[in-house]
Amino acid sequence: MSVYTLRRLAHVPGSIRVIVGWDAQLATFYTQVWQVPRRDGALIRNLVAAGVRPYEIDDPATAVDLARPYVHIPEDLHERLAADRLTEDDPTEGRLRDAVVKLLAAVR
Template sequence: MSVHSLRRLSHVHPNVRVIVGWDAALATFFTQVWQLPSRDGGLIRDFVAAGIRPYEIDEPAAVIEFARPYAHIPADLHEQLLAERRDEEDPTGGRLRAGLAELEQAPAH
């Protein structure tokens, strides 16, 4: 599972938290936006909870768009999320894929 905590936009309440990522167990990208409870015991408010069911979102652009009204989006976030999904699907963390790529490029004997 990958999780990116994003920096909120200036107009968004300071208690709001925004995360996006890839959940390998559910095979979905996700966005969650919520407001932490106040010190007076107020309830947590969920603004966005997308990608909480198996196979719900298969494209990182969707979860980025859910987060955009609340947080700064790093320029390379889309590519990072794709890479994290690719690496999590490989139980060796990408080493197997890299090794196979090297074998394919090696000259034949």
């Protein structure tokens, strides 16, 4: 699993946290945006919780776009996420998934 903690934009409150990455076990890219609890014990508020189900986000651009309103996006983040998918994926599962995707594309 890769995790990138990104720097907030100036207008985003300091209580907001953002992570983007690749989850090999769920075979999905993900974006999480949440507000940390206040000192008075208020509950965490999730603003974005994407990529929490298997195969939910197949394109790193989708995960990056979900984070864009909140954080500075490094120029190479798309490439880093794509590389994470290749290096952290189970080789057998990755080949099988790629074969299924190609087969489905050919049928359409």
